[in-house]
Amino acid sequence: MDKAAIDIQKLEGIFDSMVNVMDQSKNDIFMISEQSRRSFESMQRELILVKEDISRVITEGDHLEEMTRHSRRRLADVSKNFVNYSEQEVRKAYEVANDLLVRLSVNRMEEKQLRIQRDDLDRRLAELLETIERADQLVNQVSTVVTYLTSDLKDVGEALETARHKQDFAIRIIQAQEEERKRVSREIHDGPAQMMASVLIRSGLIEKVYEQKGPKQALAEFQDLKEMVRSSLYEVRRIIYDLRPMAIDDLGVVPTLKKYLSTLMEYEPDVRIHFQSIGEDRRFESSFEIAVFRLVQESVNNAIKHGSSRDVWVKVEWLRETMNAIVKDNGSGFDQNEVKEKSFGIIGMKERIDLLKGDFKITSEVGKGTSVFFKIPFNPDSMGK
Missing domain, CATH: 1.10.287 (Helix Hairpins)
Known part of the structure; x- marks a missing residue:
């Protein structure tokens, strides 16, 4: 002993x-x-x-x-x-x-x-x-390794009881968190931070321009500086919105989705997103609403990023006991027999659906686009007050 x-x-x-x-x-x-x-x-x-x-x-x-x-x-x-x-x-x-x-x-x-x-x-x-x-x-x-070791392997007995695919998914979740932190850091560094550095340099040059080339040229430089500051503010707001759409707490799923999809079309001018909500939408508990938003967001982003789609149709249907949603695109599609263990985005969506006790289905064919369908049941705990 x-x-x-x-x-x-x-x-x-x-x-x-x-x-x-x-x-x-x-x-x-x-x-x-x-x-x-x-x-x-x-x-x-x-x-x-x-x-x-x-x-x-x-x-x-x-x-x-x-x-x-x-x-x-x-x-x-x-x-x-x-x-x-x-x-x-x-x-x-x-x-x-x-x-x-x-x-x-x-x-x-x-x-x-x-x-x-x-x-x-x-x-x-x-x-x-x-x-x-x-x-x-x-x-x-x-x-990723340190987090996995300290959170998943500290209790060896519990780790041995965990299924292999659950362990793999846990590692991928940690990797996704680290990638997300790096992405946000990079976006801030390459976007607003770089712009602010340029603003600092340009502001110092305006005085020299005024002395060497006169007030007219200095005013033009100042106008450019204003545009640069405006772009920096726009980038900061976009990054904050991507982290968490604050409007969802006040407005709910449908208005927030409309705003998000409209903003997405501004970033992707070659893409048209057609949104439709059928029935009377309702308010739910915050985590339920953000989960639905993320599911639609992930589906639309996959259609644009991986499917190279130019038209995406998003339809949300509110029934008595369930909410149905479908995201359909006319992109490149994929062979469902080849997308298995590496389809981390799809695994993450399935995990969200499982937590909400819903159903999830994807149909796709190479060259003929993709359709993502999910059905989520309502329950008393998810209903908003």
């Missing part, structure tokens, strides 16, 4: 130590990713300045080239008719032409160096981006 107890304690100690090491490794990788990301952003700002310098040098070079051509014509005229000019005028014509040639040569050298610097920054940015993506992937993988 004592020996068995000691062995279990040792096993638990080894297990905890392993988890701690993996967790620390995840943090180290995350720090590398963040340092690389800061370097990436700093290098992006440097690249913007280098490109501005290149534009300035090219403009100066064009002006110098025009002046050089003029000085050459002047020098040719003086040389041809030198008897008509004084010695001082001849010397000045030579000096001006030579000075302009030197300045043009320096300008071309500066342009060449700036272009080399720009190309080097582009190459380093690409390498840094690859490092960031690989680090993010490693953090995601380690987080």
